[in-house]
Amino acid sequence: MALLEVKDLQVRVEEREILHGLTLTVNEGQVHAIMGPNGSGKSTLSHVIAGKPGYEVTGGQILFRGEDLLEMSPDMRAAKGVFLAFQYPVEIPGVATMTFLRTALNAQRKARGESEYSTPDFLRKVREVSKSLNIPQDMLKRGVNVGFSGGEKKRNEVLQMALFEPSLCILDEMDSGLDIDALRIAADGVNALRSPKRAMVVITHYQRLLNYIVPDVVHVMSKGRVVKSGGKELALELEASGYAQFEDAA
Amino acid sequence: MNVAVAKTGKGRAVSDLFTSAEGRLPGSPTVIAARREAFETYERLGLPHRRIEEWKYTDLRALVGEVLPLAAAPDAPALKRAADAVKAYAIAGARKLVLVDGVFAADLSDVKALAAEAGFKTLRETLEKDAGLLKTASTDAVIALNAAMATDGVVLSIADGAQLSAPIQIIHIATAASASSFTRSQVAVGKGARATIVESFVAAGAKTYQISDAVLVTVGDDADVAHIRLMDDAPDAVNVTSHFVTVGANVKFNFFNMTTGAAVSRLQGFITLAGDGSELSANGVNLLQKTEHGDTTLVVDHAVPNCVSREVFRAVIDDRGHSVFQGRIIVRPDAQKTDGKMMIRALLLSDEAEADNKPELEIFADDVSCGHGATAGALDDSLLFYLKARGLPEKQAQALLIQAFVGEAIEQIADDNLREHVIGIAERWLERRS
Numbered sequence A: 001m002a003l004l005e006v007k008d009l010q011v012r013v014e015e016r017e018i019l020h021g022l023t024l025t026v027n028e029g030q031v032h033a034i035m036g037p038n039g040s041g042k043s044t045l046s047h048v049i050a051g052k053p054g055y056e057v058t059g060g061q062i063l064f065r066g067e068d069l070l071e072m073s074p075d076m077r078a079a080k081g082v083f084l085a086f087q088y089p090v091e092i093p094g095v096a097t098m099t100f101l102r103t104a105l106n107a108q109r110k111a112r113g114e115s116e117y118s119t120p121d122f123l124r125k126v127r128e129v130s131k132s133l134n135i136p137q138d139m140l141k142r143g144v145n146v147g148f149s150g151g152e153k154k155r156n157e158v159l160q161m162a163l164f165e166p167s168l169c170i171l172d173e174m175d176s177g178l179d180i181d182a183l184r185i186a187a188d189g190v191n192a193l194r195s196p197k198r199a200m201v202v203i204t205h206y207q208r209l210l211n212y213i214v215p216d217v218v219h220v221m222s223k224g225r226v227v228k229s230g231g232k233e234l235a236l237e238l239e240a241s242g243y244a245q246f247e248d249a250a
Numbered sequence B: 001m002n003v004a005v006a007k008t009g010k011g012r013a014v015s016d017l018f019t020s021a022e023g024r025l026p027g028s029p030t031v032i033a034a035r036r037e038a039f040e041t042y043e044r045l046g047l048p049h050r051r052i053e054e055w056k057y058t059d060l061r062a063l064v065g066e067v068l069p070l071a072a073a074p075d076a077p078a079l080k081r082a083a084d085a086v087k088a089y090a091i092a093g094a095r096k097l098v099l100v101d102g103v104f105a106a107d108l109s110d111v112k113a114l115a116a117e118a119g120f121k122t123l124r125e126t127l128e129k130d131a132g133l134l135k136t137a138s139t140d141a142v143i144a145l146n147a148a149m150a151t152d153g154v155v156l157s158i159a160d161g162a163q164l165s166a167p168i169q170i171i172h173i174a175t176a177a178s179a180s181s182f183t184r185s186q187v188a189v190g191k192g193a194r195a196t197i198v199e200s201f202v203a204a205g206a207k208t209y210q211i212s213d214a215v216l217v218t219v220g221d222d223a224d225v226a227h228i229r230l231m232d233d234a235p236d237a238v239n240v241t242s243h244f245v246t247v248g249a250n251v252k253f254n255f256f257n258m259t260t261g262a263a264v265s266r267l268q269g270f271i272t273l274a275g276d277g278s279e280l281s282a283n284g285v286n287l288l289q290k291t292e293h294g295d296t297t298l299v300v301d302h303a304v305p306n307c308v309s310r311e312v313f314r315a316v317i318d319d320r321g322h323s324v325f326q327g328r329i330i331v332r333p334d335a336q337k338t339d340g341k342m343m344i345r346a347l348l349l350s351d352e353a354e355a356d357n358k359p360e361l362e363i364f365a366d367d368v369s370c371g372h373g374a375t376a377g378a379l380d381d382s383l384l385f386y387l388k389a390r391g392l393p394e395k396q397a398q399a400l401l402i403q404a405f406v407g408e409a410i411e412q413i414a415d416d417n418l419r420e421h422v423i424g425i426a427e428r429w430l431e432r433r434s
């Protein structure tokens, strides 16, 4: 069974249709890249999968392991294993990163009927993961993302991914605002999480990121639809010729 | 000419309150005379109502209607219930002074341990000598009523230079239903002394009851004082408390108030900075749900130059709750180089929640730096969604953001142990949210 099936999805925002029948199937163990120009609806797709309010689904469906994802609250989706690494992670002053991580992890475990992590186990795990991502411990004492650089915010998203162990990771423009070193650290973190049990959807405007996170399948999105799918060569082709050729197809 | 007898909303004569209690009110004949005079003032004014400017948002006539009869002195079962409440609310390591239904309960208090570090008497004892503690400069009706009816209280004197090794926790416990209790206390802190005073208001069984409390605080030069008030009365209770604080020179005075209970409550604090170079930090949190009405009114009077005052207030209002914060900063003509700031923020958790924030500056000196800000708004949807997308259910996501919001006031409490105690009360409030 496919892990994620998006079928003929139509989505409106404030009376305007943004996604006009989008179809996408992702299997366990695969890494899919979604490429497309600004405004083609990539973030909209990721938000609808994660359950962000403000989007009206007027047609189609999203199945996760065969279950209707659109019927689930965002927290339930997270507990089921859906993780969205945000394009713009928010700052949450007054909520210490460590408190946030522990509360979120235990909320997910509780929703799945698993026991909560003990404090030493949790601390050991955070320490292990943050070390591999080059995240200093004192950053974890600060408010969530407060005063973090762009690169630190993205690494914090990857840290959560590693900690929560989701089965579907959607990375929305993970490369935006990152210099090459920051990008490499974040991409290494993501690559370390590749596994036959886990799928990833890497959303990006640029081919650059795909040099670091090499996809199995590449989709081109334009004007709210997937207009072409292919292997990783498709990304290189796009890099050479640009998105213009797809604008009419959409 | 006919003299109309003042009646309450329920048709009882207002004077019954006093006459039926008179036999139980402690004091020498001069004290009783002072009480009678105070009661006449109250009778003339009646409960405050919205046409009295200071009470505009908290109309006690409409919200409370009438004052309940004085609570009987607690009997053995009441003291047993109170003992259980003390266990639940006591701060680890603090020296406890317990008042049950307005009567000092020596058996529940740590009088011996306290005596080694501070002077202690009950109000009842001091009233055998004179009526001094019943007098205040205020003309407020609720304060007059408190003077007339106060049955007991704690009178603390902390010697010059004394460094208290543990906080003093005054615990007010209500066990009597459909009754009112009146307490009045004094805390006199000597020069260079260091002390932490915590006041906790809780119920032990009683649901509908009324509390009137007054606290007179004087702080000597160079002292360092933390004064924390935690009002967690029963959801149907009424609590009206008045603080009169006079601060000397080069003092650090840290005040914190938290309201998590009572159907109707008002804390009115009158803080006078009467000595140069003092720093006041006055902060608070109102946590209100259902139809609770919580009013914090603070008047900070800069009477002398070179003092700093900082006020951070947070209100979280759910359901049809109504929070009032009135903050007035007065800067007297002599009080040059005053630095006074006040920041009030209200978080509205429902469409019917209400916040009245009224900051006021009355500045009569020219070389000062004063300012205030007030905001009211809902929880940020994008933050809520981030937390939910990470697996937190709606209520838990809200709770985390609410804790962060009130944290900005709570973090002003320096002592780790006390701060944790206060956070614990806030967490229990969050758990009570439906």
Ligand SMILES: Nc1ncnc2c1ncn2[C@@H]1O[C@H](COP(=O)(O)OP(=O)(O)O)[C@@H](O)[C@H]1O
Pocket (backbone or CB within 6 Å): A013, A014, A018, A036, A037, A038, A039, A040, A041, A042, A043, A044, A045, A054
């Ligand atoms: N909240 C919103 N309100 C109105 N229009 C929106 C909103 N979010 C996205 N859009 C519109 O939807 C389209 C797709 O946006 P988005 O999904 O962010 O694209 P991408 O991520 O591919 O750059 C754009 O035209 C954008 O203006």
Ligand SMILES: [Mg+2]
Pocket (backbone or CB within 6 Å): A042, A043, A044, A087, A172, A173
């Ligand atoms: Mg986008």
